[in-house]
Amino acid sequence: MPLSDAAVAVRPRSPWEAVDLGVRLAQRHAGLLLASWALLTVPLLAVFSLLLWRYPSVALLLFWWLKPAFERLPLHILSRALFGATPTLGQALRAWPGLLRGELLASLTWRRFSLSRSFTLPLLQLENLRGQARRQRLDALGRRSGVARWLTLLGIHIELLLWTGLLVLIYLLLPTDFASESSWLALLLRPPEEWLWLEHLSNACYALVLVVWEPIYVACGFSLYLNRRSELEAWDLELAFRRLLERLGQASLVLLLSLGLWLPHGAVLAQETEQTAMPVSLAGSATCLLPSEDNPGPQAPRLTHQPLDSQQARREIQALLAAPPFHRVEERIDWGWSAADEPDAPPLIRTPAWLQGATAVIEVLLWALLVAGLALLAWRYRDWLRLFAVRGQTAREADAAPPAQLFGLAVDPRSLPDDLPASVEQLWAVDPRAALALLYRGLLSHLLHQRRLPLRAAHTEGEVLVLLQGLDDPALDAFARRLLDAWQALAYGSRPPPAELGPELCDAWRQLGLNSRAQAGVAP
Amino acid sequence: MPPATPATSLLDTRLRVETPEGVDLLLSPASALTRARAFAVDLALRAALSLALLGVLGRLGELGIGLGLILLFLLNWWYMVLFEVLNQGRSPGKQLFGLRVVHEDGTPVGWGAALLRNLLRFVDMLPLGYCCGLLASLANPRFQRLGDLAAGTLVIHQPRAPAAVQLEPMTPLPAPFALSAAEQRAVLAYGERQRQLSPARREELAGLLAPLLGVTAEQAPLRLQQIAADLRGTP
Numbered sequence: 001m002p003l004s005d006a007a008v009a010v011r012p013r014s015p016w017e018a019v020d021l022g023v024r025l026a027q028r029h030a031g032l033l034l035a036s037w038a039l040l041t042v043p044l045l046a047v048f049s050l051l052l053w054r055y056p057s058v059a060l061l062l063f064w065w066l067k068p069a070f071e072r073l074p075l076h077i078l079s080r081a082l083f084g085a086t087p088t089l090g091q092a093l094r095a096w097p098g099l100l101r102g103e104l105l106a107s108l109t110w111r112r113f114s115l116s117r118s119f120t121l122p123l124l125q126l127e128n129l130r131g132q133a134r135r136q137r138l139d140a141l142g143r144r145s146g147v148a149r150w151l152t153l154l155g156i157h158i159e160l161l162l163w164t165g166l167l168v169l170i171y172l173l174l175p176t177d178f179a180s181e182s183s184w185l186a187l188l189l190r191p192p193e194e195w196l197w198l199e200h201l202s203n204a205c206y207a208l209v210l211v212v213w214e215p216i217y218v219a220c221g222f223s224l225y226l227n228r229r230s231e232l233e234a235w236d237l238e239l240a241f242r243r244l245l246e247r248l249g250q251a252s253l254v255l256l257l258s259l260g261l262w263l264p265h266g267a268v269l270a271q272e273t274e275q276t277a278m279p280v281s282l283a284g285s286a287t288c289l290l291p292s293e294d295n296p297g298p299q300a301p302r303l304t305h306q307p308l309d310s311q312q313a314r315r316e317i318q319a320l321l322a323a324p325p326f327h328r329v330e331e332r333i334d335w336g337w338s339a340a341d342e343p344d345a346p347p348l349i350r351t352p353a354w355l356q357g358a359t360a361v362i363e364v365l366l367w368a369l370l371v372a373g374l375a376l377l378a379w380r381y382r383d384w385l386r387l388f389a390v391r392g393q394t395a396r397e398a399d400a401a402p403p404a405q406l407f408g409l410a411v412d413p414r415s416l417p418d419d420l421p422a423s424v425e426q427l428w429a430v431d432p433r434a435a436l437a438l439l440y441r442g443l444l445s446h447l448l449h450q451r452r453l454p455l456r457a458a459h460t461e462g463e464v465l466v467l468l469q470g471l472d473d474p475a476l477d478a479f480a481r482r483l484l485d486a487w488q489a490l491a492y493g494s495r496p497p498p499a500e501l502g503p504e505l506c507d508a509w510r511q512l513g514l515n516s517r518a519q520a521g522v523a524p
Numbered sequence: 525m526p527p528a529t530p531a532t533s534l535l536d537t538r539l540r541v542e543t544p545e546g547v548d549l550l551l552s553p554a555s556a557l558t559r560a561r562a563f564a565v566d567l568a569l570r571a572a573l574s575l576a577l578l579g580v581l582g583r584l585g586e587l588g589i590g591l592g593l594i595l596l597f598l599l600n601w602w603y604m605v606l607f608e609v610l611n612q613g614r615s616p617g618k619q620l621f622g623l624r625v626v627h628e629d630g631t632p633v634g635w636g637a638a639l640l641r642n643l644l645r646f647v648d649m650l651p652l653g654y655c656c657g658l659l660a661s662l663a664n665p666r667f668q669r670l671g672d673l674a675a676g677t678l679v680i681h682q683p684r685a686p687a688a689v690q691l692e693p694m695t696p697l698p699a700p701f702a703l704s705a706a707e708q709r710a711v712l713a714y715g716e717r718q719r720q721l722s723p724a725r726r727e728e729l730a731g732l733l734a735p736l737l738g739v740t741a742e743q744a745p746l747r748l749q750q751i752a753a754d755l756r757g758t759p
Contacts, residue, residue, distance in 0.1 A: 007535055008534055008536065009531075009532045009534040009535065009538070010692045014684075018553060018679060019555060020552070020558060023538070023555040023556075023557065023662060024555075025533055026662075089608070150561070154557055161654070161658070162659075168651045169652075169655075231720065233721070233725055234713075234714070236710070237710050237713060239727055240707060240710030241729060241733055244703075244707050249736075286717070348617075481539075
C-alpha cells in the first residue's frame with residue numbers, strides 16, 4: 001500500500017480533527033457502508049426476534065452484544081477504500097465471515113466493554129497483532145487514545161438520543177384518536193404478550209439507528225488510528241520526501257553529468273568570470289542595455305537547461321491566463337439596431353466609373369454650399385457678432401480695473417513718488433531693500449497701467465518675466481530681469497545687492513522712460 | 525468573498541477561502557461529535573445558572589418566579605447569541621475546546637447570522653435533543669446543522685499556536701538543491717519532530733533523501749537536520 005495512493009490528505013491533525021475526518025470518510029462511502037451494515041444486521045435481528053419472540057429484551061441484548069463482530073465489516077470496507085480499492089457490496093459481505101476469525105471471542109467477552117474499542121480494532125484486524133506484540137503496539141499508539149474513549153461515550157449518548165428521537169417521531173406521527181392516552185393505557189394494561197410487538201418495533205428502531213451511527217463510529221475510530229500512526233511515523237514527511245525524490249531524481253542525474261563535464265575547466269572558468277564580471281555589472285548598473293546577442297530581451301528563450309524553460313513557462317502562463325478565472329466569457333443581451341447586425345449586402349448593379357466621379361463632384365459642391373451658407377450668415381450678422389460675441393469679452397477684460405496690490409506690494413500709481421528714480425537713489429544708500437522694492441513696485445505699476453499686462457496676485461516673479469517676453473521689448477526685458485534677480489536674491493535669500501546696482505537700474509529706468517503715470521504718447 | 529472550496533482534491537475536512545488579496549485562508553470545520561462536547565459544557569453551565577437563579581428568586585414569591593422566568597428565557601435564547609457576537613464566535617464551551625463560529629467565508633459572525641443560527645436551534649432540536657441537527661451535521665460535508673445552513677455559518681477549529689520545540693544546536697548547511705516552499709516545510713518539520721519519531725524511523729525517512737544529499741543513509745539524518753537548521757536561520 002504506497003502512501004501516495006491514499007485517498008485522504010495526510011497531515012498532522014489534532015485527535016478531534018481526526019474524528020472530523022472520520023465523519024468525512026463515512027460520508028464519502030456512506031452508501032456502501034450503510035447498505036452493507038443494514039444487509040448484515042437487520043436480517044440477523046429479524047432472526048433473533050423470530051427465535052426469541054417472547055423475549056424481545058434478550059433479542060436486543062444479543063444483538064447489541066454482537067456489535068463488535070459487525071464492526072469489522074465497515075472497517076474492512078474503509079481500509080480498502082482508503083487506498084482506492086473500494087470493494088463492492090457483494091465482495092464486502094462475502095469477506096465478512098473471514099474477518100471474524102481473529103480473536104472474536106476476546107472481542108465479544110472481555111474486550112466488549114473496552115471504551116477504546118474502535119481505536120484498537122484496526123490493530124487486530126489490519127495489523128494482525130496478537131498477545132504480547134499487540135500490547136506493545138498499544139502502548140506505543142495508545143498514549144493518546146483518550147479521544148477514542150470520549151468517542152465511545154459520545155456514541156452511547158448519540159445512540160440513545162437517536163433511538164428515543166425516532167420513537168418520539170413515530171409517536172408524534174400517529175393519528176390523534178389512535179394515540180389518545182386512554183388507548184395507550186388500555187394497551188399497556190393488557191397482558192404483556194399482547195404488546196410484545198411494541199418492543200420488537202423499538203428493537204427495529206435501534207437497529208435502524210445503528211445503521212446510521214455505527215459506520216460513522218467505526219470510521220472515526222479508524223481515522224483516530226490512522227492519525228496516531230501518521231503522527232508517530234511522520235507519514236506526511238515520507239510523502240513530501242518521496243515527492244522531492246521524484247522531482248529531483250531525474251534532475252540530479254543531469255546535474256551530476258554536467259558537473260563531471262565541467263570540472264576540468266573549472267579553474268579556467270573561475271578566472272574568466274572574475275575578469276569579465278566587473279565591466280558587465282558596471283555597464284548593467286549604468287544603463288539599461290538594449291536587447292542584443294549578449295543580453296537577449298525578455299522574449300528570448302532563457303533557462304533552456306532546466307526542466308521548465310522560459311518558453312514552456314510562458315505557454316503555461318498564457319494557458320492559465322486564458323482559462324477561468326482570468327479569462328471570463330460573458331454573454332450579454334442588449335437592444336440594438338437590426339440593420340447594424342446585417343452584413344452589407346453586395347450592390348446589385350455595379351455603378352459605372354463616370355457616375356462615381358460625378359458623385360464625388362456633387363459631394364464637394366454640397367460641402368462648398370454649406371460653407372458658403374455659413375459664411376453668408378456670419379457676414380449678414382457681422383455687426384451683431386462683433387457687438388455681443390467678440391466685443392463682449394475683450395471689453396470686459398479691458399474694462400476690469402487693474403488690482404491696487406500685487407503680492408503685498410502697493411502698485412497703484414498714486415502710491416508711488418513722482419520722480420521714482422530720484423527716490424530710489426535717495427533710498428539706496430540708506431535701505432537697499434526698500435529701494436529695490438520701490439523699483440519693483442514701479443515696474444509692476446508700469447506694466448499694469450501703461451502696458452496693460454494682465455498681472456494677478458497669483459503670479460510669481462518668473463511668471464511676470466514670461467509675461468514680459470510677450471511684450472517683445474528686449475530692453476525692458478533685460479531691465480526687469482536684472483531687477484528681479486536682485487530682488488529675489490534679496491527678498492528670499494537675504495543676499496544684499498551690489499552697491500553699484502541701484503544707480504545703474506535708475507539710469508536704465510530713465511533711459512527706458514518708464515513711468516506708471518499716464519503720459520502723452522505712452523498711454524495707449 | 526468567494527465561497528469556501530475544499531482545500532485539496534483528496535479527502536480532507538479543510539476548506540480554502542481566497543481573500544481578494546489572493547491570500548488563502550484555511551478553515552477546518554468541526555463535526556457534530558466535536559461540537560457535542562462544547563454544547564454539553566454550555567448546557568451544564570446554563571443549567572447551573574438556571575438552578576441558581578430559580579433558587580434565589582424562588583424565595584421572592586410570585587414576583588421572583590416571574591422575574592426568574594424572564595431571565596431564564598433570556599438565558600436560553602440569548603446566551604449563545606451574545607457570546608458568539610461579543611466573544612469572537614465563542615461560547616464558553618466552544619472557547620474551552622478551541623471552536624469558533626464564523627461565516628462561511630471566514631469572516632466573524634455578526635448579529636444577523638448569530639440570531640438566525642441560534643433561533644433555528646428550535647428546528648434542530650426536533651423531535652428530541654437535537655436529532656435533526658445531529659443528522660444534518662453528520663450528513664453535511666461542512667458539518668453544518670440546519671441553523672448553520674440557514675445562517676451561512678460554520679463552526680471551525682481555532683488554529684492553535686504550535687508548541688515551542690526544543691532544538692539541538694546544529695551547524696547549518698545549505699541544501700545542495702533548490703527546495704520549494706512545501707519541501708522546505710517538510711524538512712523543517714523533520715527537524716522539529718525528532719522527538720516524536722523513533723530513531724529507526726528517523727533514519728528511514730532521511731534515508732529516502734540520502735542519494736540526493738550525496739551521503740550514506742547513516743549520515744542522512746544529521747545532514748537533513750543541518751539543512752533544517754540552515755532553513756531556520758539564526759535563532
